[in-house]
Amino acid sequence: MSSDIRKLKKKLTKIFNEFIRVRDQKLQGGKCISCNNLGTQAGHYYSTSQCPQPSMIFNEKNVNLQCAHCNCWLHGSIQDYSVALNKKWGYNVVEELAVQRTFKQNPWTRFEYEVMIKEYTKKLAELKMQPAGVVNEMPKSKSGSSAHGGRVVERQRIVRPRNGKKNA
Ligand SMILES: [Zn+2]
Numbered sequence: 001m002s003s004d005i006r007k008l009k010k011k012l013t014k015i016f017n018e019f020i021r022v023r024d025q026k027l028q029g030g031k032c033i034s035c036n037n038l039g040t041q042a043g044h045y046y047s048t049s050q051c052p053q054p055s056m057i058f059n060e061k062n063v064n065l066q067c068a069h070c071n072c073w074l075h076g077s078i079q080d081y082s083v084a085l086n087k088k089w090g091y092n093v094v095e096e097l098a099v100q101r102t103f104k105q106n107p108w109t110r111f112e113y114e115v116m117i118k119e120y121t122k123k124l125a126e127l128k129m130q131p132a133g134v135v136n137e138m139p140k141s142k143s144g145s146s147a148h149g150g151r152v153v154e155r156q157r158i159v160r161p162r163n164g165k166k167n168a
Pocket of ligand 1: 035
C-alpha cells in the first residue's frame with residue numbers, strides 16, 4: 001500500500017468511525033452493542049484482521065458502537081454482539097455479513113477512498129444536524145450503498161408497509 005493510499009485510509013477511518021459513534025448515540029442510546037455499558041469505540045463484528053477488505057472495514061452494519069472493554073479484550077464479545085446485531089438491523093444481518101466477507105475484492109484505489117471520504121463527511125454532517133435522540137433510518141446513500149452490499153433498498157422495504165396504510 002502506497003503512503004498516499006495509507007493516508008487516505010487513515011483519514012477515512014477517522015471520519016467513518018466518528019460517523020458510527022454519532023449514529024449509535026441515536027440508534028443504541030450511546031451504549032455498547034455487546035454489554036450495554038457506555039460505548040466509546042467503533043467496534044468491528046468481523047475484525048479488520050479477519051476481514052481486511054475495505055468493504056468490510058467500512059461497512060455500516062459490520063461496525064457498531066462498543067465499549068473499550070468489549071472491543072479490545074473480549075474480541076468484540078462476539079456472542080452478544082451477533083444477537084444484538086440481528087436485533088438492531090431487523091433481519092439476519094449476521095448471515096449477510098458472513099456471505100459478504102467471502103467476496104473477493106481488489107484493494108481500493110485513491111479514487112474509491114476519496115469518494116468514500118466525501119460521502120462520509122457529508123453523512124456525518126447530516127447526522128449531526130438531526131435533533132438529539134431522533135432514531136430513524138440511515139441517511140440515504142447512493143455511492144455508499146454499493147460499497148456496503150447495496151442493502152439500502154432492503155431497509156426501505158421494511159419501512160414501506162407503514163406508508164402503505166396511509167394510502168389504503
Ligand atoms: Zn461492552
